[in-house]
Amino acid sequence: MPTRPKPFRKESITVAYLVQMLREAVGLDLDTLNEVDTQHRLVTEADLHRPGLALAGYVDLFTHHRVQILGNTENQYLQHLSTEAQAEAFGHLVQFDVPCVFLTHHNRLPDALLEMATARGIPVFATPAPSTRFMAQLGSFLDDQFALQQSVHGALVDVYGVGILLVGKAGIGKSEVALDLVERGHRLVADDVVILTKKESVLMGSGTNLVQHFMEIRGLGLVDIRAMFGIRAIRFQKRAEIVVQMQLWDENEEYTRLGMIDDIHEIMGVELPLVKLPITTGKNVTVICEVIAMNHLLRHYGYDPAEVFKERLAERIRTKSASRPERGTQYFEGDYE
Secondary structure (H helix, E strand, O other), X not given: OOOOOOOEOOOOEEXXXXXXXXXXHHOOOOXXXXXXXXXXXXXXXXXXEOXXXXXXXXXXXXXXXXEEEEOXXXXXXXXXXXXXXXXXXXXXHHOOOOOOEEEOOOOOOOHHHHHHHHHOOOOEEEOOOOHHXXXXXXXXHHXXXXXXXXXXXXXXXXXXXXXXXXXXXXXXXXXXXXXXXXXXXXXXXXXXXXXXXXXXXXXXXXXXXOOOOEEEEOOOEEEEHHHHHOHHXXXXXXXXXXXXXXXXXXXXXXXXXXXXXXXXXXXXXXXEXXXXXXXXXXXXXXXXXXXXXXXXXXXXXXXXXXXXXXXXXXXHHHHOOOOOOOOOOOOXXXXXX
């Protein structure tokens, strides 16, 4: 198999992009409280920080490079201070180049403090959401943005709810198999380049923002799967669960026949079942991919055909039955059809 690209992480995202996605993708209600440049303000990590100690004056361990959250505790602390003390306390925070500040639970900053943030170019936003819920949603979004990613040359298709990642040498027919699966009612996630994102022990796959659900068929050109087959034929994301490695038949290669030994394909530390699928003339690869998906579902729910066959074989050996094959049906009754 060809060398895979190395995993990568985003180094940063802009505050403008963060706020846009929180509003559009996550569905959070956010108010912009001051007008500063958010296009060049960068968020560089997923962890969040509540700067209670920083407001009190202890900044030795202040992680100012993180997104800052001011909840009820921080805001009530500021409200109990005099005007001069408020400015001093908030000055401990804005003396650093923090990415942005979010106020939760309908809280607002006094105008003087908001002007201090604006003078330092620090964007301030407010949300009616409680701190715990807001931080959970914001943290989940940032975890996704800064998760480990890797691009894979192949096609990802949802077959009976199972994410099958088709890989193999260029020109071996991955796109054609994916197209045939779509025509049979399955759903395309990505073709040519699949972006895999590691979410704990799960690999989530999607297409690139350029290609999305376009597909290149050699000899034909580009095909827009969504426009041709409709919305039912695509998915924007899907968990990758099985890797099907398509390769030309090699008589010297050892291929799995009984399925008693599982091959593994490792991506970013996550092990996925691997099926080496030799391509020969007349072989219906599309149907085999459907069977691979159904077999995976059977094994997921506790039925392993290889284990069942192994038990039958062990019973035959234990009882020392005749080596000559016997009929599976011992009596033909009724009409002989």
